[in-house]
Amino acid sequence: MFGNTGKIVWVDLDESAAQIRTLPDSYYTRFIGGAGLAAKIFWDFGDFHAAPLSPQALLIFMNGPFAGLKLSGCSRSAVAGRSPLTGHWGDSSCGGHFAPELRYAGFDGIVLEGKSKFPCVLFVEDGLVQILPAGDMWGAGVFDTTDTLRKQFGKKSRSLVIGPAGENLVNYACIINEGHHAFGRAGYGAVMGSKNLKAIIVKSSEPRYLAADPESLDALRRELDSRIRNSVTSQVFHENGTAANLEGAVHMGDVPIRNFTSSFWEEMAEALTGSTLSESYLTNKGACAFCKIACKRVVEVKEGPFAIPKGPGPEYETIAAFGSMLGSMDLAATCKAGRLCNDLGIDTITAGSTIAWGMEAYEKSAICANDTDGIVLTWGDLDTVVKTILPDIAYKKGKLGKLLGLGSFQASATLANDSWQWLTISKGMEAPMHDPRGGGHGLALTYAISHRGACHTANPMLFMEMGACYYPEIGFEYELEPMSSENKPESALLAVQIGAIENSSCFCQFADREITIPEWVQLFNYSAGYGWGLEDMMSAGLRVFYLQRLLNYRFGLRASDDDISSRLIEPAVDGAPEGIEIDFNSMKRRFYELANLDETLGIPDHRTLESLGMNDEANLVWS
């Protein structure tokens, strides 16, 4: 096998045992790798009745075929399983340094099942797999644990670590690589915690990558790397991080303010934008393995209530989630909150959104002092967020920590009052920091149809509406107007295929905009030898999109679940999108027609599945 190794580590934590399993070639050519391959593995081996935090639940880490290549943007990997936050199928993507190391160690992925009898760590070194006691690391923060692991397993080892939030089964606990890069969304840190697994460490003796056509691959890799490095977007991200255009985005109405109640706040725009971060707190630029864009930030806040030593800094989502979303324009506070979330192992998007929802609910008396042990939730009060709320969430401490630790959707259901009106979710997952009303109406559609819930990285709709995509070979030549529904369903159908290709090959969306569709095909063929034509690749993307829907169908989701909170589509009260309606229902109806989805069940018809060679899957769901 080329590119991929064809091998995965299958760990039964009940038995403290691991075996090396081989996957058939067809799994790769049909489901690509990463998120797609994880979906296929769950389809074949997962227990659909197992609760997300039960020992029977599978947790699947999966590389794409490019992991290990020295190419900007291709060092990401996927984790997938049934999400404790949403209760259905989900996945999450993480950059950093884990993916290439796992590939060099000889594996495409790691599947975990069972629950260890003792807190443990999993160590994979070349062909060797060991389950070792976590010792004092259990209970420690992510930073200390990462340091300890580096001392124990050597500087060249790479780790995935959970913090106290994962150990305490917080629904949106995340998994962190090298203290900086996160499998942020959907709560897989809690799944690791439920298995008594504190960390996974990988180490390889040499960087091996066996390409199908090494010469052609090397030429293509050099060409793409140079183009990616020199693109305008890359340079902007390199200089000022992913928040580089926050100021412009505020003027578009893309940046959510105070739980999406406002779409414009000029003063905040300059205070939180990427260039302000660079001028005020940036000490270094950081990068995932082999990435020349280096969009990550290393920051130091020297003084003040939110002082932090030099270390991982916030990216756009964190800045908005703990800034504008909470009614704050204190950039130092977002640095501190982001750092704390990394150490506690909490997803910053769901945390910020859930706290924002809590602040609005408190303001409107749907949450009262009795629900919070007297803690007052006030817009802009980052001091309380940092000192009290985030630690309470991670340790499930007090009434407020327990409530907010559920995530906004489950918390609102617990309260059983009208606080659901202020949710900003789809399928139980909080929307990221892009407001569809200003950012683009197509986003409302793709948030709703995304398998894991409201998500801007499931597919490139955000970039398409921005104007950053041009794929004439597959018919994407639309000049989209963000604040309109015109051509959005048609674009969404292409977006879900490209998104599935990106997330299954585990390519960074900031980097891969420079890759043309024919070059994508070449990249798969030269590296992994998939032998694809353009149609094969697009079909694989569609197959993955459908399989993810079929998984959700088996978890009980239907067409009515492809929905979005009214807050995210009601006319904005200010800013660029003020008063503009989003025609969500028409977009969804048209998308369903284009994608051949059953309007009640939400899954593709039998014939469509058959046309993609998904006969077994079709027979199972349509029998």
Add this chain to the structure above:
Amino acid sequence: MEYWKDQHEPIIAFLKLFDKAKQDQELFEGLKKVNQLIWFDYTEDGPDCSFYVDCRNGQVTSQQGKPSEEPDLVMSLSADDAHRSWSNKLNPVMAITRKKIRVKGSATGLLKLAPKLKKVALIYEQALNELNFSEKILK
């Protein structure tokens, strides 16, 4: 060219735009923050069809032609697309993606101007009116 009768017309219009923009306090402050020497290169429409703006050191000056110093940023496009762009009728991200605008150097400074494009378009319209180029105004 769709909008211009010769290579000089667009430069007259664009220099007028920058002259007027400098008079506007908000745009002047915005331009100073760009802090770069930018060459707007429309030479695909004629050898003299270009101008530069120097926003460095707290000053803003603009002049026809290529700057004698190495620019921090070069924006190459057609004079027609420049007209659409200053009229806020061209999505700059889309234009870059589709290679209608070619960028060399750091565009970070220009992002500072992105929120002001609506205002720039208004001032451009005034500039066109003052130059008796009203028929060129894009609606």
